[in-house]
Amino acid sequence: MSAADTRARLFGGRIEWAGLMQARDIAVQVPTVTVDDPVARAVQVMAVGRLPGLIVVDNDDRPRLVLPGTQVLRLAVPGSYQEDAALVRTIDEHHADRFWSELGERTVGDCVPRPAPRPVTVQADATLLEVAAIMARQHSPLVAVVHADGKLIGAITLDRLITSLAVFGPDE
Amino acid sequence: MSAALALAIFVVAFALIASERVDKVKVVLIASGAMAALRLIPGAEVFHSEHEGIDWNVIFLLFGMMIIVGIIRQTGVFDFLAIWAAKRARGRPYRLMVMLMVITAIASPFLDNVTTIMLVVPVTIVVCDRLGISAKPYLIAEVLASNIGGAATLIGDPPNIIIGSRAGLTFGDFLVHMAPIVTVVFVVFVLATRLLFRKSFQYNPDRVAAVMALKERRAITDPAMLRRCLAVFAGVIAAFALHSVLHLDASIIALLGAGVMLLVTKADVTETLREVEWQTLVFFAGLFAMVAGLVHTGVIETTGNWAVEAFGDDYFVAATVLLFGSSVVGAFFDNIPYVATMTPIVEGLAEAAPDAQTGRALWWSFALGADFGGNGTAVAASANVVALGMAARTKHRITFWEFTKYGIVVTVFSTALAWGYVWLRYF
Numbered sequence: 001m002s003a004a005d006t007r008a009r010l011f012g013g014r015i016e017w018a019g020l021m022q023a024r025d026i027a028v029q030v031p032t033v034t035v036d037d038p039v040a041r042a043v044q045v046m047a048v049g050r051l052p053g054l055i056v057v058d059n060d061d062r063p064r065l066v067l068p069g070t071q072v073l074r075l076a077v078p079g080s081y082q083e084d085a086a087l088v089r090t091i092d093e094h095h096a097d098r099f100w101s102e103l104g105e106r107t108v109g110d111c112v113p114r115p116a117p118r119p120v121t122v123q124a125d126a127t128l129l130e131v132a133a134i135m136a137r138q139h140s141p142l143v144a145v146v147h148a149d150g151k152l153i154g155a156i157t158l159d160r161l162i163t164s165l166a167v168f169g170p171d172e
Numbered sequence: 173m174s175a176a177l178a179l180a181i182f183v184v185a186f187a188l189i190a191s192e193r194v195d196k197v198k199v200v201l202i203a204s205g206a207m208a209a210l211r212l213i214p215g216a217e218v219f220h221s222e223h224e225g226i227d228w229n230v231i232f233l234l235f236g237m238m239i240i241v242g243i244i245r246q247t248g249v250f251d252f253l254a255i256w257a258a259k260r261a262r263g264r265p266y267r268l269m270v271m272l273m274v275i276t277a278i279a280s281p282f283l284d285n286v287t288t289i290m291l292v293v294p295v296t297i298v299v300c301d302r303l304g305i306s307a308k309p310y311l312i313a314e315v316l317a318s319n320i321g322g323a324a325t326l327i328g329d330p331p332n333i334i335i336g337s338r339a340g341l342t343f344g345d346f347l348v349h350m351a352p353i354v355t356v357v358f359v360v361f362v363l364a365t366r367l368l369f370r371k372s373f374q375y376n377p378d379r380v381a382a383v384m385a386l387k388e389r390r391a392i393t394d395p396a397m398l399r400r401c402l403a404v405f406a407g408v409i410a411a412f413a414l415h416s417v418l419h420l421d422a423s424i425i426a427l428l429g430a431g432v433m434l435l436v437t438k439a440d441v442t443e444t445l446r447e448v449e450w451q452t453l454v455f456f457a458g459l460f461a462m463v464a465g466l467v468h469t470g471v472i473e474t475t476g477n478w479a480v481e482a483f484g485d486d487y488f489v490a491a492t493v494l495l496f497g498s499s500v501v502g503a504f505f506d507n508i509p510y511v512a513t514m515t516p517i518v519e520g521l522a523e524a525a526p527d528a529q530t531g532r533a534l535w536w537s538f539a540l541g542a543d544f545g546g547n548g549t550a551v552a553a554s555a556n557v558v559a560l561g562m563a564a565r566t567k568h569r570i571t572f573w574e575f576t577k578y579g580i581v582v583t584v585f586s587t588a589l590a591w592g593y594v595w596l597r598y599f
Binding site: 078079080081083084085086087089090091092094095104106110111114 | 302
């Protein structure tokens with residue numbers, strides 16, 4: 001019996017709230033990328049997995065960055081345009097449509113903002129309130145769940161969190 | 173004992189700042205905290221004394237200007253001007269470089285160098301990419317032009333802000349004493365770039381159409397706001413220049429200007445405050461506290477007395493040593509901590525001078541050396557570091573030596589010209 005099963009008892013096909021749900025219970029396995037992967041692959045991983053963001057891990061499988069989808073898109077926007085809205089407006093439509101093709105071989109590591117933000121992570125035993133609070137505070141629809149040693153267990157997406165709260169939450 | 177301790181903390185902190193291996197804000201906060209805990213800085217005085225504490229005139233002048241510039245950069249006027257200039261150049265490399273250098277050198281005396289670089293680098297990269305040419309020589313030339321142009325005024329370069337505040341020099345003083353030599357150095361520099369970068373100039377006439385397709389008019393979305401911004405900015409510059417009539421400190425003028433700018437442009441306060449580089453302001457405060465430790469424990473006085481004795485009555489030698497010494501040191505270290513440390517020593521020297529003119533000559537020598545030294549190497553000034561960082565992120569990586577081989581040449585001739593100027597004008 002899994003940890004989740006011990007906390008939530010099933011009655012006639014529905015789960016009764018036991019009030020002890022933790023991050024590890026709703027975390028799911030998601031594909032990850034490293035800083036050495038090309039940005040094009042990172043975008044592809046996110047699109048194929050229908051993920052709201054991406055987790056960038058190091059060689060020891062520890063999250064280095066947790067990027068919301070908008071920030072993954074930012075990796076694909078050429079650096080010259082990122083901080084200069086006025087300059088972006090001057091680009092004619094013909095060239096504007098082609099910014100995607102200018103990615104080349106740029107890696108995730110080449111494009112991450114500096115200084116890199118701290119990864120949005122929670123410990124395995126974090127409560128769902130902690131998960132919700134960090135998502136809201138960091139504007140991130142994706143949270144990495146880690147062991148005490150920092151290694152990745154899985155991820156919680158906004159969708160997954162809201163569904164869990166709605167399904168497993170106490171009745172009105 | 174306390175002097176040795178203060179000096180030891182300072183030297184370690186300075187080495188860490190120079191190494192760039194540790195966040196410089198952390199370094200100054202820990203070092204000044206250690207000095208405070210060991211009672212090496214004068215207690216609460218550090219918050220209230222200009223000479224043994226934080227120079228709030230500098231901090232608030234920077235703060236006010238950051239707000240003003242933060243609002244102006246949103247107007248898109250810079251992108252408009254740079255693209256307009258690139259179109260006029262029609263892809264001719266030297267003409268393009270001169271246009272971009274002139275825009276940079278005109279902006280840098282009024283905006284700080286880092287902001288100028290952050291405005292001009294992205295548009296330069298876009299134009300060069302369109303022309304299918306390397307952006308490196310253009311970016312290097314812009315950084316060098318920015319450091320030269322910034323030397324012309326009180327607000328153009330952070331070392332000038334520190335020197336102006338400590339020496340009581342006004343915006344007008346800088347215009348009268350620094351702008352003439354800066355203009356000469358800039359003209360020589362523009363002519364020299366034809367030779368310096370001759371191997372890098374590449375002309376692709378078939379790519380000119382791509383530059384002509386840029387729509388510079390779209391950069392400015394709110395012309396009325398731009399007009400209001402420029403009017404307030406002109407008012408601020410006029411108020412700086414009218415110091416002898418208004419008797420308002422530069423920091424007060426900058427703060428008033430920032431307030432009026434927020435009012436007339438209806439800019440969002442929270443968003444505008446995000447443009448303020450808080451790390452820089454905290455760095456300056458920590459740096460001043462550290463220097464206060466050296467002043468309070470007598471290190472500065474001892475060094476100053478030694479300098480006065482060493483130079484004797486020969487103030488031309490003192491000016492020469494200050495000019496070339498500051499240029500050399502400024503080329504290898506960030507010139508802001510260098511100037512913050514040296515300012516009390518120069519103040520002692522200037523006070524010992526036989527007349528005010530000679531004392532001021534020392535200040536101008538110091539400012540010229542520190543400002544022009546900022547071109548010496550890739551790490552000599554914040555603008556250099558920022559430009560190289562932006563270039564690297566856009567696949568136009570400029571190595572330390574790629575920058576420095578040009579920087580050294582420009583520093584040598586600009587310092588030599590400045591020395592001739594100081595000699596002819598003040599001695």
